[in-house]
Amino acid sequence: xxxxxxxxxxxxxxxxxxRVLARQGYARTSLMDIAREAGMSKGAVHYHFPTKESLIQVxxxxxxxxxxxxTLDAWKSGGNPFEAIHSSLLELWRVRTEKNDEASVIAxxxxxxxxxxxxxxxxxxxxxxxxxxVEEAIMPTLTEVGLRPRVPAAVLPRILLGLLDGLVMQIFxxxxxxxxxxxxxxxxxxxxxxxxxAPPS
Numbered sequence: 001x002x003x004x005x006x007x008x009x010x011x012x013x014x015x016x017x018x019r020v021l022a023r024q025g026y027a028r029t030s031l032m033d034i035a036r037e038a039g040m041s042k043g044a045v046h047y048h049f050p051t052k053e054s055l056i057q058v059x060x061x062x063x064x065x066x067x068x069x070x071t072l073d074a075w076k077s078g079g080n081p082f083e084a085i086h087s088s089l090l091e092l093w094r095v096r097t098e099k100n101d102e103a104s105v106i107a108x109x110x111x112x113x114x115x116x117x118x119x120x121x122x123x124x125x126x127x128x129x130x131x132x133x134v135e136e137a138i139m140p141t142l143t144e145v146g147l148r149p150r151v152p153a154a155v156l157p158r159i160l161l162g163l164l165d166g167l168v169m170q171i172f173x174x175x176x177x178x179x180x181x182x183x184x185x186x187x188x189x190x191x192x193x194x195x196x197x198a199p200p201s
Contacts, residue, residue, distance in 0.1 A: 013044075018102060067106065071088055071095065135153060138156075156191075
């Protein structure tokens, strides 16, 4: 029971941290802020997470998992590979533009990482994880329908994520400049140009 209670307390702290970080940002959030949000003492938070950095590691993993689950669920909902790609792109865009807590935390930490050497490796791991997720979900399906990439397969998800993250920053500062349908259509066209039909075997 003690172990289960400890796990529950850790999860409460992580969820409280996500809420506070989404509201205030990394630079303006202290462990005391998170403790208040979780309804715990600062000592209780320290018991589970000795430093802010150790908590941020788990927060980032939790936020990434939430975003990844939405994307994979969208991918699985597509009837064929092209519908699946469309659904996934739409979800990748929506999860960024809805400004839910998890996506807001990831965006804030990405911005903060250019000033913080401790955060940088954690965000690099996020991009590796996201790129691997896209590559593992999409590439086998496209190969099955006879498509092959014109550029290295490992580069494709990086380009896709770079396009999405770059465009969403423009939406944050100028919300009306791009519509959801325009963005998804444009990225689909760009993605299609990076594939070609494999020659018959």
